[in-house]
Amino acid sequence: MTKYMRTYILRRLIQTVVVIFLLSFVSYYLMNLMPGDPIDIMIMSNPRMTPEDADRLKKLYGFDKPIHVRYWIWLTTTLSGDLGYSRTYRVPVGEILGRRLLNTFYLSTSALLLSLAIGIPIGIFSALRKGSSFDYAVNLFAFAGISIPSFFLGILLLIVFAIWLKWFPAGGTQTVGANLTGFAAFADRVKFIILPMCSLTAQQMAQYVRYMRSSMVETMHFDFIRTARAKGLPRRRVLFVHALRNALIPVVTIVALSISFLFSGAIITETLFAYQGAGKLVYDSIIANDFNVAMVSFNITVGMVLIMNLIADILYAYLDPRISYK
Known part of the structure; x- marks a missing residue:
């Protein structure tokens, strides 16, 4: 492998990481535009849940924070190896x-x-x-x-x-x-x-x-x-x-x-x-x-x-x- 090939591959790898980072933020933003977050869905499925319980859960899971802060929390957590929990299947992702x-x-x-x-x-x-x-x-x-x-x-x-x-x-x-x-x-x-x-x-x-x-x-x-x-x-x-x-x-x-x-x-x-x-x-x-x-x-x-x-x-x-x- 020549020096020019190694330089090209390194440059493309850096570009790949940047593109993945940008697209992950865009997809995170679009996903958050969908109506209803997981806490709202929990409220709809459990009529006994009070507004105080909903506020406490939103603070616990960070849904009260700005979207860029929530994205950073999600990104660092994912990079650490914790992919989160599937709410639909009730198992880790x-x-x-x-x-x-x-x-x-x-x-x-x-x-x-x-x-x-x-x-x-x-x-x-x-x-x-x-x-x-x-x-x-x-x-x-x-x-x-x-x-x-x-x-x-x-x-x-x-x-x-x-x-x-x-x-x-x-x-x-x-x-x-x-x-x-x-x-x-x-x-x-x-x-x-x-x-x-x-x-x-x-x-x-x-x-x-x-x-x-x-x-x-x-x-x-x-x-x-x-x-x-x-x-x-x-x-x-x-x-x-x-x-x-x-x-x-x-x-x-x-x-x-x-x-x-x-x-x-x-x-x-x-x-x-x-x-x-x-x-x-x-x-x-x-x-x-x-x-x-x-x-x-x-x-x-x-x-x-x-x-x-x-x-x-x-x-x-x-x-x-x-x-x-x-």
């Missing part, structure tokens, strides 16, 4: 968030790997057969995959495979009440993850096919490709050493942003399939005004997006030696 992040990681990783394994080769083959009937068919299905709303595709999968064919369960993460271990537990989890994974894979795969095809078509017209062919290099070497490496540069950004959502979850898909992941947790927390869970989940999402963007920029230099960070 770390306990409920850890399980949900793991579920989302399983779902998003399987969908990402499957979409890459299918989308990248199809995009390359379609570019090499530009103008053929196969290319037109690939473009048609890719446009359909990008255009179909995720909720519509999810409902369609539920109707066909869960209701009509009854091949897979309609929702959930695992069989409730089943005390399974070993391979039986793994097979049970796979049975519940297939439908949401297919819904996510269809959309991501369509994007990778389109980006990979257009990038490969453009790369095949570059001068260095014609030079490599004029030198008599084997076709396989021209395609997979010279062309593919350069064609992957714009695709890296899309893949990096996809990786950043491994821990944030797909809110619509997870909610539709009742999959107990981080995306559904964020949605439920915002609806229930579960402040601590929503804030921690949001900051994890922001951090992952910024870190994956940094990794994508570093990969650019590896894929394209012409890129310099001086």
Whole structure:
């Protein structure tokens, strides 16, 4: 790693920390604009609570302080390792968030790997057969995959495979009440993850096919490709050493942003399939005004997006030696 690369990475890391700090304050402020704080909700759910009790609780939890003071208290407490307590689930935030992040990681990783394994080769083959009937068919299905709303595709999968064919369960993460271990537990989890994974894979795969095809078509017209062919290099070497490496540069950004959502979850898909992941947790927390869970989940999402963007920029230099960070 060169001196310029280290300087660039250090500068970007500092920028990442600053952006996370600013966005966390903005999200904290917006969350506090929502009607009713936790104490008000406690008053509504407990008619026996007196105004004196409400004032005492607001002073105890700092709701009587200015918003910047409350934010600083929340930030220092979070950085110390205390993520707070979930009012909805009656457990510490770390306990409920850890399980949900793991579920989302399983779902998003399987969908990402499957979409890459299918989308990248199809995009390359379609570019090499530009103008053929196969290319037109690939473009048609890719446009359909990008255009179909995720909720519509999810409902369609539920109707066909869960209701009509009854091949897979309609929702959930695992069989409730089943005390399974070993391979039986793994097979049970796979049975519940297939439908949401297919819904996510269809959309991501369509994007990778389109980006990979257009990038490969453009790369095949570059001068260095014609030079490599004029030198008599084997076709396989021209395609997979010279062309593919350069064609992957714009695709890296899309893949990096996809990786950043491994821990944030797909809110619509997870909610539709009742999959107990981080995306559904964020949605439920915002609806229930579960402040601590929503804030921690949001900051994890922001951090992952910024870190994956940094990794994508570093990969650019590896894929394209012409890129310099001086």
